[in-house]
Every structure is written in C-alpha cells, then in structure tokens.
Amino acid sequence: MPEQTLIGAIRDGLACALAADPRVVVMGEDVGRVGGVFRATEGLQERFGAERVVDTPLAESGIAGTAIGMAAYGLRPVAEMQFMGFVLPAVDQIVSHAARLRARTHGRFTAPLVIRTPYGGLIRAPELHSESLEAFFCHLPGVKVACPSTPRDAKGLLLAAIADPDPVIFMEPMRLYRSVREDVPAESFTVPLGPARIARPGRDVSVIAWGAMVPAALRAAADVAGDGIEAEVIDLRTLTPLDEASLADSVRRTGRAVVVHEGVRTGGFGAEVAARIAEAAFLYLQAPVARVTAPDAPYPPFLLEDRFVPQPADVAAAIRSVVAF
C-alpha cells in the first residue's frame, strides 16, 4: 500500500475513476494542461486525453450547468472549482437544478456530478481563497456534502462521490493537501457517504469536526488528556447526510459536546450539529454544546488569519469549559 499525501490520494482516486468508468470526465479551470492549480489532476490529461480531462472556459456557472447537462445525458462529470469562494457563481445551478433534477422528474433525469473544491484557511492566500462555505450546501436537500481529513478517506469518499447517483460537493481541506500522509490502497475502493468516523475514542466529551479541523481537534484532545480529560474526536466525513446516530451515541456516553468549524459562527453547520445533538440526547447533556468557530466577520487578510480560524488551543479551551460547566 503506497503512502500518499491527501492530494496524491485525490489524484489517485480520479485516475482510478477515469480508468474504470468511461463516463467519468474531469473538467474545470486549469485542470488539463497544468493539472490544476494545486496539481490535483496532474498527469491525468496526458494519460486520459483532452476530451476526458478538460480545460474549460473561466465560468463557474457554465461549468456546473454544462456538468448538469452532461450528467443528465449519462456522463459522470467531476468538476473542479479552484477555491470554494469561486463556487458562488455556480450556486444557482447547484440549488435550482442539480439539487432538484431528480425530485422534479421523479428520477427520470438525474445529475450525478461531483464538484471538488479546496476550502479553508491558514495558507496565507489572497482574499476569497480561504472560504469555508459548507453551511450553504448543507441546507440543500438533494445534494450531499463530503469532507475528508485523511488521505485514505479522501480517496474512498471521492470514489463514493463519483459513484453516487446524486450531486456531491466534495470539500478538500487544502491546508492538509501535503501535510498528512498515510498508506492508501492503490486499487479502487469506496468509503461510504454517510458514516462518521471516531478519530479518537474518549469518554468525557465528544468533539465533532471535519476536514482541517480534525487534526486541530486531535491536537486539542491530546492536550487536554494531560488534564485527565478523555475527549472523543468524531470526524464527520460526510456533513449531509449527517450521521446523527453516531453523534447521539457518542454524546449519550460522554454527556458533553464541542463542535468545531472554520466557517463563521452564525448559521454555520455547527448550529445544526448542536441542534441535532440537543434533539437526540437532551437528557444526557450536562452542558450546552459548545461551538468553536470563526467569528462573524469576513475572512481577514492573512496576517490575521491565525486569529480567525479556530486553533487547537481554542478547542482545548472549549473542551475544558464544557467539562467544567
């Protein structure tokens, strides 16, 4: 089993899908000739040709909209949007069409497409290159949202997303692209969309995170372990559908929860996680579910980003305070 970075695992997943399924088309700005601005698609155009790994015009609504037409016709488009902030011009296509095509035609037409997009901060990027907009897409029945935190999950979830008969927003934590490595099976495999993963078991408090916040949560858990607090870290992996059963199960054991995300606080997906936990485990809760999030402000210029994106110390502080509640 070769060791892979997270981005290597994604590239590998795309190659597996292109090799196995002639319906798969990789498309987007700069994905072909140069293999993507992060090189997630490097080498794929050479290997699979310019008709299957396609440089498109610079137009995100056009990318999403043509992908919908392609998917409805029977292809499996996997579109890259260069940064999550640049998915915004495609929102109407995703909400009005991709998410609704199956429902409004009772399955006569469907939109099995994947939108891959790097998200998140702390890479010293220019404005609008560090957004975490998952909450928009989690409020969207008909669309699934996946977000891996490890190379293995990245490949397996991506292959599951490509195989999925419905549209999937696939969020890639760009901060982890090259900073984590693990053994990843070379062959094709899927990690199912839905089930969360216990990244670290614990009995005192449940810490729920996804993407780049998972390593932050793990670091916080290691930190509070020094105080004798055993935090369970749950990596959601798929935001919608949400694995409510695993959340409820964990919180029924621990009685306390902290949810962590990079998106801003108000209306963030942490509110949904907190609400679901309260609904499913109210009588077990010994403290309110704490949210560790970005503040309600636009993502700042990067000299301030460390103060904006939740850090392990923020998570540790929240853990301590819910335990002390």
Add this chain to the structure above:
Amino acid sequence: MPEQTLIGAIRDGLACALAADPRVVVMGEDVGRVGGVFRATEGLQERFGAERVVDTPLAESGIAGTAIGMAAYGLRPVAEMQFMGFVLPAVDQIVSHAARLRARTHGRFTAPLVIRTPYGGLIRAPELHSESLEAFFCHLPGVKVACPSTPRDAKGLLLAAIADPDPVIFMEPMRLYRSVREDVPAESFTVPLGPARIARPGRDVSVIAWGAMVPAALRAAADVAGDGIEAEVIDLRTLTPLDEASLADSVRRTGRAVVVHEGVRTGGFGAEVAARIAEAAFLYLQAPVARVTAPDAPYPPFLLEDRFVPQPADVAAAIRSVVAF
C-alpha cells in the same frame, strides 16, 4: 392613520424613501412600467420618473452588481428580486462583494443597498416561486436580514433597511401581502433592525417565528390556550442581527422553546436559534428546543405544499410535545 395591507405598507415605505432622499433608486425586473409583478412599486415610476424607478434587464447578478457600484458611488439602491429563488444568481455578488466591501476597505467603500424579495409558499405558485432561503443570507456577516410579518413592521423595517449603511436582504412574506391589514402611520418612521417583538406574551413556552410563520404561530398559540398552555410568540423581525437577549429572556421565563420556519430543516436558521437558546439558557431549558420546519426536500408542486409548509396544527403539536416533555 390609514389602514394598509402589507404590500401597501411596502409601497408606501418606498414612496416615503423616494420622496425624502434623492439618493434612493428603486430598480429591478418589471418594477417600473407595471409596478412589479405583485404591484409593490405601483405608481412609483409615474410619480418619481423612470430614472429613479427603473426597469432593468433580466439579470439578477447584474442587478445586484450594478446596485453595489451605485451604492458605493453614493446612491441608495433598493432592488427587487421577483421571487427569492431568483436571488440565487446574485449570490456571488452579495457574498463576495456586498457583504465584504466595508470590511475589506475599512469603510472607505460601502454598499448600502436593499434587496427586497417576496418569499415563502402556499400561494399555489409554479416551481421555484415559493423558496425560503433565509439561512443562506443569515450565514453572511456584513449583511442583515429582515423579515416583517405585519404592515407596520413592513414599512418601518423597510425604511430602516434603506437608511441602514450596510446591505440588507428584505424578505417579504408574499402570502401575507394582502391578507393582513392594520393602521400604519402615513409619515416616514423606522422600526430598528435588531429587536424582536413579543407578538403574544405567555409563560409556558416560547414560540419563535418570522414572516408568514408568525400568524401560524399565533393561531397555534390560540389553539393550545384551550388546553391551558400559555405560549409566548416572538416575532424575530430581524434574523441577523439576531436578538439573542430577547430570546434568552423569554426562554429563561418559559423554560421551553419551539422555533418555526418555512425553510427546510437541516441547516435552517432554526438550528441557529436553537443553538443560541441552548447556549444562553441551558440551565433553564426543560425540554430540547423543538424545530417545526419544512422537511429536507425541495419545495414540492403546489398540490402538496400544505404538507410541506408548517401549519398551525404542526406548531400546536410541537408546543404540546415540548410542554409534555
């Protein structure tokens, strides 16, 4: 004080603003010659001229984008988007620019604009004419979201929104446009953006709603009063900024809360309301905050809309169940 419908109050508010402030420009598809598809702007073009009440090309991103340029230059554009589903093509302009212009220039440039949009269901409308997408805009620091449920609030909040130095999404419950009437001052006045309103006081449970769900909540409250349950109904009026203090105060008194909205459940603004209540009044809560919402599905064809949009009976059932918890 003349009696007004909700839409009459909005028309009246627009007329007050146009008359008082030469910077105000009303713009949008069909707002001029015919006075809007709902007639919210009827008579305004005759009165104020075609340069201040402007029929635009059919392009929502263009409407929002030009409004940003106009606002930055010193005008006060009030743009109508015909139905809330059709705000979606403008999302990038709203998120990437309107919401961020002040922050990224430390106030050197600002975008004091209002986007008025009818929202909500139960009017037997075609597809995508019944959306409730407030959750998208409530997750957007730099933008305020207002949603009146009465003619008086409609006029006062609209005038406050137009006077506000920042962008405001102004959601108009189209189902109430002509179904509610009350006396509304003829002169200009504002209802400040922020404070919620207690629409009905009560001691047993707090029911939180906005827009067209307020009358539904009031009907439910009247209904459960027959069982001796005194429900307090809170009309949020402004979703962001959220009047957390009023919510906390109410729930500390009642110990129970139900939040009601037309948007779909997962990631809806009800999750935020529930999370805030839990954060602010955990020790007072005697039951989990209940959410009465649309199910996680696209808005259905209208023969099924009664089963999709929360009804007073659904709210009453939720009230009874939190009280019985």
Add this chain to the structure above:
Amino acid sequence: MRVVAFDAGELPAYLDEGGHLLPGAQAPDPDLALRLYRQMLLARRLDIRCVNLQRQGRIGTYPPAAGQEGVQIGAAMAMAQADWLFPSYRDGAAAAARGMPLDAMVAYWMGHPRGGIAPAGVNVFPFSIPVGSHIPHAAGMAWAARLRGEDACALCLFGDGATSEGDFHEGLNFAAVMRAPAVFVCQNNGYAISVPFRRQTAAEHIAAKAAGYGMPGLTVDGNDVFAVHAAVAAALARGRAGKGPTLIEAMTYRLGPHTTSDDPSRYRTPEEEAGARAREPLGRVAAYLEAAGLLGAAARAQLTAEVDAEVDAAVTEALAAPPADPGDITAFTVADGGRADA
C-alpha cells in the same frame, strides 16, 4: 427578416403575413406542412383550454404560448428522435411536439407532482423556471453527445429576456468552445413580462450576439413555421456535421398575457396587439394550406374536432389523476436514501 450570419447558404422565408407563399419560395413539402399545422393547432387548442382551466381554478398560474407556435413547432419538428429538447416554462407546444404527453403537461400546471415528466424515450428536459438557466444544460448535453460519439443534438428554447442572464453567455460560450451540436433558439416576443426588448439590450438584434461567441447567428420570422423549420434543420445538420452550435433569433409575439396573472394592457397598446394578431403564425399556415388545396374549411373543422378530442381526453385524464401522494415530497430527494448505483 435579416439573416445576420450563416454558413449554410441563404435561408429561405416561405410565407408572408397573409399566408401567401413568398415570391421565389419553394412550396413546402405537403406532408410536412400538414403535420406542422396539426401540431400547431393542437398546441393552440390546448393552450386555450389551459387558460380556461386556470380561470376555473382547476390549474394554477399558466403561461400561454399562443402566437409562438410557429417557432416552437417549427423548431421541435425539425429535431430527430435522439435529440434533446431544453424548454422554458412557455414551451409546452414544443414539448408536446417532441412527445411529452398532454395530460402530463396539464398535470404540471395543476401542481401535481406526477406532472411535467417526460416518459422514457422522450428526451424533453423539465421546463426551466429560472430564466436562462437551462442554456448551459443544453450545451453540456450536446457536448456529452459529441464526447460519446453519438449523433444527438440539443435544442434549447428561451426568450429575449433570457439573453440578459449570465447563463445565456456562459452556455453559448461553452457550446462554441466545445463545438457542441446545440441549437439555441431565442423566441424574441418583444417582452420579458412587461419589459420591452429595447430595455433588454442595446443591440438591434439578439442574433448579433452570436459573433461574440464565434458562432453563426441569424434572425428569422418566427411566425413563418416553414422558415423556422428550415433554419433549425440547417442548424441541426451543421451541429451533426461537427461544425458546432448556432444561435437563431425567431421574431414572434405572445398574443396573450405573460401568465394568467398578468395584464398586458398595462404595457402594450391595443394597436400593437391587433397588429401582432394579424401576423400570427397559425392562421397563416391555415390560409396557405387552404390556398394550396391541401386543407379546405371542412377538413380543417374536422381536424380541429380531432385535436379537441385529444385535448379533452388529456384534460380529463389529468383532472382524474389520483390525488397527489404526500410521500412524493421526500421520496425522490436522493436515490434510495443515497445508495450508490455504480
């Protein structure tokens, strides 16, 4: 009408406003002429019926197509079986011509969840409600067909207002860059609800936009069904030959309101409307067929009765449909609870 640019030779026009064959025009194939007429008549009769059903409260808001049958039927009947139609809300006439069951369309405007769905084998996309947003779908589908080496083309119908949307631009640009076999047919009926064409664009013609995408653009008389049919057939042939997309602007007029909720007298003069009625497409073909000895008054009455019976049957079926099933609300949100099918 002016042909702005086209490489398939000069496009013919056929009928003048009175339905007389234009000087120099070749008489259309009689069989085709009769089929076009029948389909236009059916569309018109169904359209009238739907307006009545709305007035009776039996269906919801309805966007009448009367006056635009020349474009819709001319275009739809130039398509091959494998081609896909991407219609807007007003394009029921075209959808019916491509095989969408009439009762499914009535059910759609009734707000019935089983409405508006094309049966298997009928390649009609659901009506696009957000204006212009289906244009990229047509580009994508056509591109996909080219990638798969299949012969299917896309035909996309939209209005003059739709050309102001970003998706018009992005869709046409993608189609041209990808050399997708798509035909974009703009029904320029002069208004987007109340907004007149002159406020929609400062260009004289929509067809002038084509050059900016490197594709041919042409303007045809949309009320001359034979001209539309010929233009669309030529554009589809061009697409099938691998030469890429075409933009066709068909000049027409909607005789009725924007929808049953609209009052066009607020923005159109009686004179303008009367002028448009005199140019409307259906009467023209009837006059032509009568003059050509292909369909006399009696045969026309007979055909009308036939078509009305078809409409009756469809309406009866739609109204008699089982009540909407609340289970449908969530049943189709995702496939089988999200299980992968691959």
Add this chain to the structure above:
Amino acid sequence: MRVVAFDAGELPAYLDEGGHLLPGAQAPDPDLALRLYRQMLLARRLDIRCVNLQRQGRIGTYPPAAGQEGVQIGAAMAMAQADWLFPSYRDGAAAAARGMPLDAMVAYWMGHPRGGIAPAGVNVFPFSIPVGSHIPHAAGMAWAARLRGEDACALCLFGDGATSEGDFHEGLNFAAVMRAPAVFVCQNNGYAISVPFRRQTAAEHIAAKAAGYGMPGLTVDGNDVFAVHAAVAAALARGRAGKGPTLIEAMTYRLGPHTTSDDPSRYRTPEEEAGARAREPLGRVAAYLEAAGLLGAAARAQLTAEVDAEVDAAVTEALAAPPADPGDITAFTVADGGRADA
C-alpha cells in the same frame, strides 16, 4: 491591430515593436510621453520588487503585471480625477497611476488588513479577486454618475478569461442599456492562468463581443501605450458625451507567471516568451524617447534611480507598518454595530 468598430474615427497606432514611430503616426505630446514612461517604469520596478519580496517570504502570493504596463498605464492616465477605476488583482500598475499609495499595495499583498485601501479622493475600488465580478460595479457606478448628472466615468480592467464569466455579460449589457459612461478594458494577455485564449472563446477577438451589446468594440495594441491612451481617452470622451460605454480589447502578454505560485513553462514555450519579450511595452517607450531626444541613457538611469527610491520608501514603510490589529477582524463588518447613518 484591427479596429473592429468605433465611431470616434480611426484610432491611431503609434509605435512599432521596436519603439519606432509608425509611418503616418503623429508624435505623442512629449510631456505626456515622459509621464507615461515614468509611471510605467515605476510600475515595473515595483513589480520586480514585489516578486522578490514574495521570494523572500515577506509578502504572500503575488500576481506580476510586468508586460501589461502599456495597457494599464495608458488607460489609467487617460482618466480624469473624478473617474473611478475598477481593477482586478493584476492591476496594481493602473491603481498606482491613479494615486493608490505604493505602500498600501505592498501591504495588501503582505496580507495586512490596512493594505489595498484607497485614501479619500482616490477613486480606486479594491482589487477584484473573483474574476469578472467587478464589471457590474463599474457599470453601476457609471450609471449612478449619469443619474446624478455628474461627469465621472468608470474604467474597468479585466483579463481575457474574465470575458467568459456571466458578470462580464451582465455588466456590459447593463452599461449599454443604461448608456452608462463606462469603459471596459480587456487585457488580452492570451492566457487565463494556463488556459490559452483559444479555449476561452471561439470568437477571433474579444472586441467582437461588443456588437452583441450594441456598443463599439475595438482591438488595440496593448503594448503601445500611446495607442491605449488615445483609445481610452476617446472612449471616455464618448462616455462623457452621453454616448454610452465602449469595450476595448488591448492585446498584450504577461511576461511573468500568473502568480508567484505559477510555473508558466508548463504551458508556454520559450520561443513564445522570447517573442513576447521583444514586443514588451516599456522598452519600446524607452527606445522611442531616446530616439526622439526626450530621454537619453543617463537621464533614464537617473529616472530609474528616482523611481527605485520611491519603491524603496514604499516597501520600507509597508514592512515597518504596525502589526495587524486583531480588532480589525470584526471592527468593520458593519457600521457601528449596525446603527443607521441616514
């Protein structure tokens, strides 16, 4: 270069690739020529410095403008004081020419929250990061100026890639319909990151898109600063005269990478780059000024030293700025906690 359509008479071109005055061209005003050169030189020197600062890790990702000074300075210096500039990320040269302090630009790329902000009286909008999304802002500002009866025009800079976005379309269409005094200047540098112009559009020229909006479109040699200046001046005059917007396509080349994170050797050949270097705009003007006896080698060296001192001072100031204040993160989200100011 071909003028596609323009009503302000034939537009002159001035310099050939070697900086020689073209046959028949009128010599540019010496004072203007010197001012343009100085500003181009300043931009180039700052640009080189920013690339170095990035290599040293002192600023973040930086998008070099070298090679595009002809367009940016030619356009910016044709503007009047009251006009507003709407730049993209690469348009620091134009921003500086309009009065944006150099240290503010360095601070911007340092990721400092006080960076990139135009002082009062300097009408430079913040750099647009989402490609093309600022085009409607320019249309709206110009429209607003016309509504207020003020003389200010908008000048909007963007790339060839930006023309594929829906906002390009919507912005130009609004400007034309509203007869807004806006000038849209497309810097066609042949690439959107790695994607070559031929994959961006099937049209031969961006200027061909103008006709679809009913506005004039023209293509100029963007590396001939005098030609750009004349074209933009004419378009601004046209706007001020109430004749509406203009689209100008300026053909140019970025000599460096897309940003400091990009490796253009993956998508451009050394031959192509060498050819472009031979046509670059700054050396041309230097050659012209020298041949015209306006600026000899010694004076040029002196000017370079002067400009470098300006750049040094700005960089020093930016690097010495007080640390970013965390309070800035939320301080400007809304005004005074949302209190109305009206």
